[in-house]
Amino acid sequence: MSSDTPVPASRRRFLKNAATGAVATGALAAPMVSRAQTTSLRFQSTWPAKDIFHEYALDFAKKVNDMAGGRLKIEVLPSGSVVPAFQLLEAVNKGTLDGGHGVVAYHYGKNSALALWGSGPGYGMDPNMLLSWHYYGGGKALLEEIYKAINMDVVSYLYGPMPTQPFGWFKKPIAKVEDIKGLKYRTVGLAVDIYTELGAAVNPLPGSDIVPALDRGLIDAAEFNNASSDRMLGFPDVVKNCMLQSFHQSTEQFEILFNKGKYDALPAELKAIIDYAVQAASADMSWKAVDRNSKDYDEMKKSGVKFYKTPDAILRAQLAAWDKVMAKKSGENPLFAKVLAAQKAFAQRAGQWQNDYLVDFKVAWNHYFAK
Template identity: 50%
Template sequence: MKTEETSSKAAVNTETVEQTSGRRTFLKGGLVAAAGSVAAGFPMISTAASPVVLKLQGAWGGGIFKEYAEDYVRRVNEMSGGSLKIDYLDVGAVVKTAELQTAVHKGVIDGSHLVTAYWYSKNAAASLFGTGPCWGWTANQLLGWIHYGGGKELYDELMRDILQLDIVGFFSGPMPAQPLGWFRKEVNSIDDMKGLKYRTVGLAANVMQEMGMSVVQLPGGEIQPAMDRGLIDAAEFNNPTSDKDFGMQDVAKNYYLASFHQSQESFEIIFNKKKFDSLADEHQKILQYASEAASSDMSWKAQDRYSKDLEVLKKEHGVKVRRTPQSIMDAQLKAWDKVLPKFMEDPYFAKVVASQKEWMKRVGAFELTNAPDYAGAYKHYFGDFA
């Protein structure tokens, strides 16, 4: 027999259940409505079973440069959640390296991972976006100019108006200054370099010729064999890791770090513009932002790998690592001063140079004034570094 108190409790419980059920119904309905609102009013990455697939050929058949390209590809594929997929193709898979830019323009391949020096022959200004004069800047400051100093707009002008290429591109990965390179014999002055057959690319070739060297422009994979056969006396490629992978330590033992011939460079990632414009907005942004994310990761990976491999070259292969004599680097700057006037006759080339110098005069004044004596701090704790 129910008491009045028991009946009262039962009534309260029934009301609570009804209220809870009502709230659940409201929340469920609200979530469904919200989901519909998102679908109707906000862009969402497609989760269709068939992803958009882009074919991107790299200029690298192996080594750490291929890793950098694959790092970018992986970021795009993971960020898209499966809705956009890049298939990475090795060097030479579809076209030769020298034909990559043209192949992307024509839509033979959708994209490429390369450097601007590889199409320097089409327009000398290409070198200014990667292997140009050193205004006292680093590769990271070059990227700063591209993103915030007007460089991207000038690059687009070169592609669209001057070369008339159907290409959109991003810059990624600040490279440390490239070593002067590998020499069969010691070089202690500019006189020791005169007459040597030397491998480099881009405007650096003009600079080294001005310094009295005989310059040969070879693809990376041909450098070590050419030096092994005595076709060249000295060469540079890019960094200790790539150089070790090429086997440069087997054909020369004198390795000089620091140089002004290619002191700031980054990778260029290009896509066919019609293909790029056909992509959903979120996919376009993923291609762009993944290049920025890969850029940061590359700069950190390079610190680790290059320093480790430099130690391997010294300790396991008997390589004599030296800093390039200051007299040679001073001569490089003077050579740049002699090489540039000819190219400055081109109004576009001159416009790019003016933009770069305006950027670096301001940025460099801050950074050089603000930077403490890092070398002094290093020596304080560890002693000499070279």
């Protein structure tokens, strides 16, 4: 239609009504957006402010906050801001905190089965496979069953497969199984039982207390988690020997907790944002860990820290000790046995697939870089 063609009366009425409707719709929509309230949730992590783990907690919160567009805001405080690290679960359950960021193994004292999400060899699964079991092999329902059994009214999300944790930091390298006997050693979760079985005197200290205890001689050796956290905590300042590779905590991941009442009150779209933020943060954490852990590992080697591979005899002794602990705990706790059975069934199938399909990447790395 050209610009000088007359517009029929019916057409003029249609355009006028459409414009009036658009103005009315816009007038209604704008106040709805401006009146949208922000739900603020106060979280605490179980990590010191400078630890990369606390950074992971902040990364998760930022993803939620960005995607929620102002409708939901999560603030994350560092460990000890409201409660001690090992009291996070109770604080979230009671509503003292709206949520938190930590690891399931920290709740080990409430029910020993909780430590199975992280402690031990996981029937040969790596941390990502254990997360696969959790979300697709029945682990999530079992975790909910355990929390219900101990009267913890929380919503739990697991994410972020951690790299295999070192055996730990020692004043002198551990050459044989007998060297563990009598050692004053720090660890947490079911690793406490493993090393107690091997003859160590175990003290489950929170992360911020480990290096001061090492420095004062209150403990002889300790493990925490990874190159970045260990370096930040100051292990290289007080001990110069680190033993790499271990089965005591080779399948661990992070946990994001919500107070169930606060979570249930959220609309469905905000719950969906949280769900997808967990998945995004899990991938992002994995990628960041590769970059940062490798840099900190390299820096510690340059600073004079000596790294040793844990001898195979000790790895086998860990597995033998684990088997004894599993038999004992299964007899004491039906939920413990139930979780183990579910893990074992999944691990046998998934592990067979992974072991058969995955190439040994060391072959290629050695081809290009080994001297």
